[in-house]
Amino acid sequence: MSSHSDRVRPRFPAAVYNQGAEPDPRFTLANERTFLAWITAGLALISVGVGLQALAITIQPTFRLVAAGLLMLAGTVCPTLAWRSWMRVETALRASRPLPSAVMTPFLVVTLTLAGALLLVGSIVTAGAG
Amino acid sequence: MTQEPVVWDAGLQPERTALAWHRLGLAIAALALILTKVIWPVLGAFALLPTSTVLILAISVAVLGRRRYAHHNHALRTGRGHLPDGRLPVLVVVTTTLIALSGALLTL
Numbered sequence: 092m093s094s095h096s097d098r099v100r101p102r103f104p105a106a107v108y109n110q111g112a113e114p115d116p117r118f119t120l121a122n123e124r125t126f127l128a129w130i131t132a133g134l135a136l137i138s139v140g141v142g143l144q145a146l147a148i149t150i151q152p153t154f155r156l157v158a159a160g161l162l163m164l165a166g167t168v169c170p171t172l173a174w175r176s177w178m179r180v181e182t183a184l185r186a187s188r189p190l191p192s193a194v195m196t197p198f199l200v201v202t203l204t205l206a207g208a209l210l211l212v213g214s215i216v217t218a219g220a221g
Numbered sequence: 222m223t224q225e226p227v228v229w230d231a232g233l234q235p236e237r238t239a240l241a242w243h244r245l246g247l248a249i250a251a252l253a254l255i256l257t258k259v260i261w262p263v264l265g266a267f268a269l270l271p272t273s274t275v276l277i278l279a280i281s282v283a284v285l286g287r288r289r290y291a292h293h294n295h296a297l298r299t300g301r302g303h304l305p306d307g308r309l310p311v312l313v314v315v316t317t318t319l320i321a322l323s324g325a326l327l328t329l
Binding site for chain 1: 230232234235237238241242244245248249251252255256258259293296297303304306307308310311313314315317318320321322324325327328329
């Protein structure tokens with residue numbers, strides 16, 4: 092039992108690895124890529140938010156500020172949501188249960204729609220004033 | 222006759238995962254450069270300190286992703302040991318959240 096003790100290190104997080112059986116490694120790898128894609132998406136949201144403010148794009152300042160704030164808020168919570176999602180998927184894979192419903196996708200849809208609408212209205216207001 | 226390279230999976234899953242880690246490193250590096258543009262007018266040359274820190278983080282992510290790939294490959298080919306666990310991912314979550322927060326605080 093302890094003959095392989097040099098290789099046996101409890102895997103983190105225990106909440107995921109304490110249950111179920113080893114899934115097909117390809118599914119685990121796909122789950123990891125999805126997680127990384129969401130992290131990258133979060134960084135992109137931050138980049139756009141920072142860029143909007145830093146480059147002083149000519150959009151009505153209040154609309155621009157709210158849109159940038161929304162994007163940066165979304166980008167900040169994105170990694171935590173991605174981690175939660177990774178844990179839930181990995182747990183479902185180990186238990187051979189159906190995958191949980193997508194939470195991240197509606198989150199991104201709402202954020203981008205709101206930010207896009209704000210920037211569109213802000214651009215129209217600026218164009219009208221100019 | 223050339224020898225066929227042996228891959229564990231015809232769908233190249235480990236390789237695609239390694240590329241995803243590299244992409245994340247690139248995204249962090251890109252954000253580091255954008256943040257530099259924001260803090261340079263305020264901090265001047267001192268801006269190089271946070272910039273180089275984040276750039277080092279970006280390189281670390283790519284390198285650690287590479288090592289994770291080696292680990293994946295070893296575990297999959299030998300059938301011994303497990304795939305890497307959630308330690309590096311959770312470290313990435315903490316790091317990117319901190320970078321995101323500082324970006325938001327510097328800008329707003």
